[in-house]
Amino acid sequence: MTTAVPQTQSATPSALTGIRVVEFGPYVALPLTGRILGSLGAEVIKVETNKVLDEMAFIPAWSRGAGQPEYQRGKRRITLDVRTDAGRDLILEMVRISDVFMTNFRRNVLDRWGIDFPEIRRQRPDAIIMWQTGLGGHGPYYTYKSFGILVQHLSGVSLMTGLPDEPPGVVNTSYSDYHTGVFQPAGIIAALMRRNLTGKTATLESSIFKSGVATCGPALLDYQVNGRGPRRRGNRDAWAAPHGVYPCAPDPVSGDADRYVAISVADDDQWARFRKAAGDPAWAAAPEYATRLGRQRNQDALDAAISEWTQPQESAMLMDTLQHAGVPAGIVSQGTDLNDSAHLKSRNFYQDTQYWEAERGVKATEWVEGESVSWSIPAKMSGTPIAFGNYSNIGQDNAYVFGDLLGLTSGEIADLEAAGVIY
Amino acid sequence: MPRFDEYTGEHLIPPYRILDLTDRRAAFCARLLADYGADVVKVEPPSGDPSRRLGPYPSDSSDPERSLDFLFYNTNKRSITLDLETESGRSLFRRLAADADVIVESFDRHYLYDRGIGFDALRADNPGLIMASVTPFGNTGEWADYQGDDLVVMAASGYMQITGEPDEPPVRQGNEHSHYPAAQYAAVGILAALYHRDFGGGIGQHIDVSSQEALITYYTDAHPALLWRKLGQNVTRVGTNSTLVIPLGAYPCKDGWIAAGVITPREWDALAAWIHEVTGNDEVLSEAYRGGNQDRAEHIDIITALFLEFAENFTVQELFHEGQRRNLVFLPVNEIADLLADPQLADSGFWYDIEHDDSAIGAVKYPLGIFHSDDVQARSRPAPTLGADNAAVYQGELGLTPAELATLSADGII
Numbered sequence: 060m061t062t063a064v065p066q067t068q069s070a071t072p073s074a075l076t077g078i079r080v081v082e083f084g085p086y087v088a089l090p091l092t093g094r095i096l097g098s099l100g101a102e103v104i105k106v107e108t109n110k111v112l113d114e115m116a117f118i119p120a121w122s123r124g125a126g127q128p129e130y131q132r133g134k135r136r137i138t139l140d141v142r143t144d145a146g147r148d149l150i151l152e153m154v155r156i157s158d159v160f161m162t163n164f165r166r167n168v169l170d171r172w173g174i175d176f177p178e179i180r181r182q183r184p185d186a187i188i189m190w191q192t193g194l195g196g197h198g199p200y201y202t203y204k205s206f207g208i209l210v211q212h213l214s215g216v217s218l219m220t221g222l223p224d225e226p227p228g229v230v231n232t233s234y235s236d237y238h239t240g241v242f243q244p245a246g247i248i249a250a251l252m253r254r255n256l257t258g259k260t261a262t263l264e265s266s267i268f269k270s271g272v273a274t275c276g277p278a279l280l281d282y283q284v285n286g287r288g289p290r291r292r293g294n295r296d297a298w299a300a301p302h303g304v305y306p307c308a309p310d311p312v313s314g315d316a317d318r319y320v321a322i323s324v325a326d327d328d329q330w331a332r333f334r335k336a337a338g339d340p341a342w343a344a345a346p347e348y349a350t351r352l353g354r355q356r357n358q359d360a361l362d363a364a365i366s367e368w369t370q371p372q373e374s375a376m377l378m379d380t381l382q383h384a385g386v387p388a389g390i391v392s393q394g395t396d397l398n399d400s401a402h403l404k405s406r407n408f409y410q411d412t413q414y415w416e417a418e419r420g421v422k423a424t425e426w427v428e429g430e431s432v433s434w435s436i437p438a439k440m441s442g443t444p445i446a447f448g449n450y451s452n453i454g455q456d457n458a459y460v461f462g463d464l465l466g467l468t469s470g471e472i473a474d475l476e477a478a479g480v481i482y
Numbered sequence: 483m484p485r486f487d488e489y490t491g492e493h494l495i496p497p498y499r500i501l502d503l504t505d506r507r508a509a510f511c512a513r514l515l516a517d518y519g520a521d522v523v524k525v526e527p528p529s530g531d532p533s534r535r536l537g538p539y540p541s542d543s544s545d546p547e548r549s550l551d552f553l554f555y556n557t558n559k560r561s562i563t564l565d566l567e568t569e570s571g572r573s574l575f576r577r578l579a580a581d582a583d584v585i586v587e588s589f590d591r592h593y594l595y596d597r598g599i600g601f602d603a604l605r606a607d608n609p610g611l612i613m614a615s616v617t618p619f620g621n622t623g624e625w626a627d628y629q630g631d632d633l634v635v636m637a638a639s640g641y642m643q644i645t646g647e648p649d650e651p652p653v654r655q656g657n658e659h660s661h662y663p664a665a666q667y668a669a670v671g672i673l674a675a676l677y678h679r680d681f682g683g684g685i686g687q688h689i690d691v692s693s694q695e696a697l698i699t700y701y702t703d704a705h706p707a708l709l710w711r712k713l714g715q716n717v718t719r720v721g722t723n724s725t726l727v728i729p730l731g732a733y734p735c736k737d738g739w740i741a742a743g744v745i746t747p748r749e750w751d752a753l754a755a756w757i758h759e760v761t762g763n764d765e766v767l768s769e770a771y772r773g774g775n776q777d778r779a780e781h782i783d784i785i786t787a788l789f790l791e792f793a794e795n796f797t798v799q800e801l802f803h804e805g806q807r808r809n810l811v812f813l814p815v816n817e818i819a820d821l822l823a824d825p826q827l828a829d830s831g832f833w834y835d836i837e838h839d840d841s842a843i844g845a846v847k848y849p850l851g852i853f854h855s856d857d858v859q860a861r862s863r864p865a866p867t868l869g870a871d872n873a874a875v876y877q878g879e880l881g882l883t884p885a886e887l888a889t890l891s892a893d894g895i896i
Contacts, residue, residue, distance in 0.1 A: 072682060074674035087703060099674045114745065118703065118726050120776035121713060126705045196854075198829030203806045205813060208724055212732055212741035212815040217722070219656030221646065226722045227732045227739055227815050228653055230645040232701035241666040246853045248673040249494040249518060253858070255681050257491035261857040269832050272821055273849045276657050280550040281538045282818040283846050289818065294633065294654050298536065302633060304642065304651050315716055319652055321637035378638075387629040389638035391652045394710030394717060397640055397698065405623040408695055409707055432708050437664070437695035438671035439620070442687025443678050 073100020074443040078251065081106065081153050082134065083141075083174075084163035085113035087207060087233050088267060089191055090130035091240030092161065096247065097133030098436045098446050104157070104460055105134040106141070106150055107453050109422050109482055116417035124417030125431040132412070132433060133448020135456035138423075138482050141172050145480045150174060152465055154182045159247055161189035166196060176262060187250040188262040189243055196264045207233025207267060214271025219278060219289040228291070235271030242270055299325040300354040301333075304391055305366050307374035312395065319391040320374045322365065322381065327351060329386055336384035337368060398432070409434055415452050423453035457481055493519025494858045498676060501525055501578060502559060503587035506533050506658075507693060508616035509555035511665035512586050515672065516558035517850045517860045520584075523875060524559045525575070527566070528894055530868045531556075540842040546868065548842060553865045555661075557836065557848055561866035562875045563896050571895045572599055577880055579604045584672055585613045590629075591621045601688045611686040612675040614668045620692030630693065635660040639697035640706050646719045663696035728778045729785045732815050738798040739815035742789070742805065745775050752808050757792040822847060830854050834862040872896055 078101040082093040090105070090113075097103040107113065116124040140146045151174070154160050160179050162169065169175050179186055190196055193205035194213075211217045211234040212227055221228025243265055250261045272279075278289040294303040304319040324330050327350060334343045342364045347353045354361055369377060374390045381388035390396060403409060412433045415426035436445050461467045461481065475481040486496050495518040502512035502524040516522035524531065533555065534546035546552075564578075565571040576599065579585060585604070587594065594600045601613045615621055618630030619638070636642050636654050646653035671689040678684040698706075703726060704717045722731040722741075730743035744750050750772060757766045766788050771778055778785060793801060798814045805812025814820065821827060831854040833847040850860040876882045876896065890896040 072678075072684070074678035074682065074684075076682060091702075095670060099670075115703070117774075117776075119705070119709075122705060122708070125708055125712060126703065129702050129705075195826050195830045198826045200806075200826040204809065204811045206727070206743065206745070206811060208727065208730060209741045209743050209811060209813050212739070213813040215816045215818055215821050216655060216657050216659075217732065217741075217815060218817050221653055221656075225647060227741075228646060228656070229722050229732075230641060230655060230701060231717070231720050231724050231726070232644065232704050233726075234700075237700040237702070238662060238666065241663065241670060242852050244670045245514065245666070245673055246494065246518075248670070248677050250858075252496055252673070252677055252681070253491050253494055256486060256489060256496055259491045259857065261494065261855055263494075263853040263855050263858075264830075265853055266830065268826065269830060269849070269852055269854075272827065272832070273852050274657055274659060274662050275818065275821070275849070276661070277538065277551045277554040278657065278818055279821070279849060280554055280846055283822070284540050284550060284843055285538060285542075287538075289656060291656060294651075296633070299631070299633075304637060306651070313716070317643075317716070317718060319637070319642075321633050321642070323631050323633045325631070382625075382628045385629070387631055387634045389628075389630060389634040391637045391642050392640035392706075393643055394640070394706035394708075394715075398707040398710050402619065402623040402625040403695070406620055406692070406695070408698075432711060434695070434699055434702070436667070437692055437699060438614075438667045439690040440671055440675065440687055441689070442684065443675070 075099040075101040079157040080159040081157045087236035088239035089163040092243040095244045103134040105136045108140050125414050128412040128433040128450045132450050136451040137460045138454035143480045151182045159187045163191040185260045190264045192266050194268045195266045207236030210235045210267050210271045215275050222293050223291050235267045238270035299323050305369040318374045320377050321389045323387045332385045495519035497521045498583040500584040501582045508588040508665050511668040514669045522559040524561045528563045556865035558861045558863045560871040563869040565895045580607045588616045609685045614689040616664045616691045618693050621690040632658045632660045635693045639694045644717050647721045663700045664691045664693040667696050728775050733793045735793040736797045740801045741813045836864050
């Protein structure tokens, strides 16, 4: 067994100092919730097992766990096979000393393991329970499976994105997992306040499906009031023109030709600034572009002219030029830009972290250590620390949790390891 | 400890007083807090929040009280008007801020400071004050003064880099997605700061949220910076497919699109067997396609062709339910109409019916039930009309006389 890493201590108490959370479940949304609560000072105990690894350690295939710190930093990570009687007893003991129990397992699975919510309540009557599912914990689809990327389609967002003659437009990410992951800490902290003020506890159910639909926005009202579905209009907007992305010169460092700058001109004042920044070329002085209405009516020609102007330019320099002139503009950032960004560096957004290279069939404690990078929680708080947090390997905090918190002797822990319970 | 004599826990969030000075960039933050119980007072300029002048409107007839955009982002809030460009307006604002728990704002970073009502000035009268500022690029750093709307933030975060068809330019997500991540993080920060203040012996603080950073975290599983460091590659667009799960995508069928994805070896075997049942095509059973999801990467074009030949035999609903019965992740590609009729959402306590006094709008379902609970309910009041709560706040709370309120109103301050 490896030694437990002491978690970061700070002179100033964190916002959620004294709160203990049991996190029970894999993937994206639930671990993200745990990471956020941990960064705010809660003690998050993550229950995992070497017997069934989180698939996210192998997605994308090249990452081999290098991306896991982004979801798992700042937690106490333990191994426990809850399918054994002793394992079940231990997770329930953890619940007794915790404020929050959160899980993303389906009802039938939890029932089978005997860690159902009535049992949680018996162990800890005032526990806050956050139960996250894909499509819903009850109701007609409660046994159905889903995952975040596809919920963009299910939640109505993909048919708002792209152009009508193209397939539904999506972003290559687990879209609504992230919404769920950041909604949940808000619900949990609020439930803790409510508990402190009223003595009442709460069970909250969230789903990836609902979190996605919540982001459909005013289109939900437009359909109900006007009977009209959203128009898929690419990058165009009823309130600004030009409004789009424009091709730029290949990247001077990487040579990548896939370089664009986004430009958004909302009114005539910004258009004047744009013209000035562009050196007031003849095409921009055309009278049909003088008003917003005119620019909207002539968008195809306008976009073609702007593209011709942007094509030879370097995107990052063009962004700076336009921004200094007061025109909203932004490069379409690639990994190189994010990694090298002076702006993000000055905000300490990405930080270096170690990780362990995930390998199927090999106990995590045997995994090889490597160097990775992880973002910091994007709410910078002036009065309480937002901890980047230590990164424990799977099972690295077994001695702390089973020994220091639950009071097992090292002999008892060794026996449970030998029996495959703590594994 | 806050004194909430009336609070019995009907709503998740105690009735903290929150002053909402946001535009659409962060209006969702204050809405979330209002939906779950906070007393959110939207402070609008006398001409009204700019989003009142954004459509869509009922029957496309422009009316600042009927902007569906404003109605969506401002449920369960109250509204007062106040001109922060005048000294008497700012003076009233200082009095409001002295009794507020939270201010959430999305002005450019100099706006409130230049007017003498920045965080430091306001906290001098109210040490418990919590202020959250949501800006495109944060309050510090080289880009702190750069402007950004939804498009620009979506670009600069890199989110657009992986949205759209492979051979076409990056595309924006059509739901103005950048409005959500920063607003959500700001809500978490505010609640944590309140918890610290009231239950951890702390005082107030300032929270700085960058929309760019927030949106970067919403595509973490693409790992853009990490991919560059590890392999010297940049993430890019793959249409409705994915580099993370293979096969995955949206595929046309008889009456619409079905979304489907295969992660585990067992799922692939189940899908291949089903495709074979339907098409009789033996090729799908090939050993070459079996195994973990990344093992199929080089065969993606053939697999997609096999899938399309299979899917065209079914309707969306047939594929959805039969796919799930076979333990496969098949999901319908929904339009708004489908969502409003969806039996699962109806059963999940998700929609809240809000009745508008205005008959041009009537009864409308809002997506307020992000958390479903037998223990707490969300609130279901429509967004406020402009200045609806002027009398309640200025007379009832600040103690202005009706005559003083009338004078301020005549002077265009309220």
